[in-house]
Amino acid sequence: MAWNSLIDDIHTFSLEVVVKTIYHQRFEEGGKNVVYNLEYAITGTDTDGSGNSFLLEREMLTFNPSQVNPDENSFIEIDEVTDDIAKNWILEHFEGLDNYNVAFTNLIYGPPDPSDPVEPTDPV
Numbered sequence: 001m002a003w004n005s006l007i008d009d010i011h012t013f014s015l016e017v018v019v020k021t022i023y024h025q026r027f028e029e030g031g032k033n034v035v036y037n038l039e040y041a042i043t044g045t046d047t048d049g050s051g052n053s054f055l056l057e058r059e060m061l062t063f064n065p066s067q068v069n070p071d072e073n074s075f076i077e078i079d080e081v082t083d084d085i086a087k088n089w090i091l092e093h094f095e096g097l098d099n100y101n102v103a104f105t106n107l108i109y110g111p112p113d114p115s116d117p118v119e120p121t122d123p124v
Contacts, residue, residue: 013044013104015094019086020058024078025065032070033078036063038086042094044104054107061090 023037038061045053068075076085094100 009105009109010101011105011109012047012101014047015091015100016043016045017041017087017090019083019090022078022081022086027065027068027070032075034063034065034068034070035078035081035086036065037061038063038090040086040090042090044100044107046104046108052108054104061093 018041019038020041021037021039022035023039024033024035026032027034040059040061041055041057042059043053043055045051
């Protein structure tokens with residue numbers, strides 16, 4: 001489902017993540033465990049003071065283990081992956097998409113009325 005980026009009143013949301021399960025498997029090269037899935041819940045709360053929020057309870061973030069190099073300095077051993085590290089991976093994913101405000105606006109307030117289209121603005 002694509003989010004409609006033509007909403008004229010996109011709200012801003014704070015995100016709260018709860019990591020539920022970190023799935024990992026042993027990587028053949030080097031014999032290290034690599035995270036391949038994170039199961040989590042995420043709540044988006046409108047920052048406008050209304051307190052309106054939406055909970056997505058069973059979300060998954062998937063990684064491609066074949067693209068992980070366990071020999072890099074940035075590699076984190078599975079025993080050292082904390083909830084905070086996993087939460088940061090999830091939040092970085094959402095920030096990278098740069099559409100979570102649009103997504104939660106749609107989920108809470110509904111998509112724009114198709115009978116009242118908003119004209120797209122010219123790119124800057």
